[in-house]
Amino acid sequence: MSQVKESTAKLTGVAETLTITLYARSVETLRQDAILKDEKAVEIAEKLDYDFEKYSQGWVSQLGCVIRARVYDRAVSNFLQTHPTAIVVNLGAGLCTRFFRIDNGEVQWYEVDFPEVIELKRKLVTPSDRYQLISSSLLDAAWISKINRAEDRPVLMIMEGVSMYLTASEVRTLFQQIHQQFSPVEMLFDVLSSKRAKNTQAHDTVSKTNAQFSWGIDNSQELETWNVGIRVKEEIYYLTEFAKYPHRLQPWWLKYLTPILVPLYKKSGRILRIEIA
Template identity: 35%
Template sequence: MEKIRLTGAQATMLATLYGKAVDAGSPRSILHDTMALDAIGKIDHDFSKVGMKPGDAATVALRSLHFDGWTREFLAAHPSCTVLHLGCGMDTRVFRIGPGSGVRWYDVDYPDVIDLRRKLYPAGRPGYEIVATSVTPPGWLDRVPADLPVLVVAEGLTMYLREEEGRELLRRIVEHFPGGQLVFDAFSRRGIRMQRMNKPVQVAGARLHWGVDGAAELTSVHPRLRCLDAVSAFDIGGYDQVGLRYRALVGVARMLPFMRRMAVMYRLAF
């Protein structure tokens, strides 16, 4: 069993990992992330205390499934490309997707998270690299070859960055690569103000900073950026597979504009 001592933003990935594991163990699994289920069995931690109720698991799985879909679309159109999976946590996207031999895939997260990843998951195929760093300092990106189009996937990351850090990261990526897409979710400023209601964040002792009120705030980072999609987390497909209580909550959230804007999945191109 792996003992862990994660706190702050790093510890929030325990909640998403647990959500995916619970989903994988359910007869009506959405994501089928059996590696997540195996992983929690090897971590010495009381997962009942990560702030993720079993009912939330399906929504975590739906979010990941949505990003898997955008990833698959990009890889189908660009068999030779680079994928930067930022703030990967213990997410097993590279194994779920199984990218082709023309894809260079980088899983990036803080060193203590990567340490756990290395212990619990296989090394992966040639072209797969794990980078143990915060995404905010510039140096790590300089080591990534800039010759291919890039897909940046950042699920559950942007809200942990400060606005200047997030904008600088986007700018640096756009200037580094010839073109590509960035897919990520972001909370609205109101969502950031309401962070006390976000149990996994509170339990982890993490702080949320960057709120985004619409795609224009993102495309303004660089003249090459344009928005392809901005989808409310409540409007993605698959909520018919979640429990009744959640379906009712989502139904209400969809009727309230401020709720629909609270968590948005963006797909930007450059």
């Protein structure tokens, strides 16, 4: 008897983009030369009624997603090495499976996303005392009261593949709420350049959904002028790692242009590590 798969019909607009990152990690895991191993992503993808085939030609996005995910994994793991009992809040978590990849047995982990996303995720993973799912839009401050903040446990917030779907005003409001309720807090999130954020239709996978990019930023230090206690601690140009995988580039001759293209495009997508105090 074939397995009845979980419906994804409620995943529309921005919510649907979670299928892109899930697809990227699941197909990567099945490669012999995988950059990232995520058996949980494979398990979840197999349980969904979704046409992942529409992303099959999006090799740039697929490679970029797994490189980005690995950078996040390392950054969060480094934080937990110093603060093993920390609180990690994953904003716009989608079907992220990072907890299952890097859980140290002590971290308190929260995942926040749209009600329709959390409803689906509860059918696919099992929450626990240390791994909790919160049903809420990031723009609804109600999620904040669900975080059990302890003074002796530092907080790390992560927001992977989310900021570009918010407006500048929405990002600023979110950071203001975080500043008011959680500071001091460290945060990891990725951004697009303003030029790239204006061209959703050129994206090889997001263009297959109804989602639209809304915000990008070229000078990260501009965040420090928002008067919400932000200090930019690090910029990680993860797209430069494409140069490490010339055999993955298509068409084949693109690998010869990598030394030229990487410096030109490295700022189009980057991860920021900031402090909000």
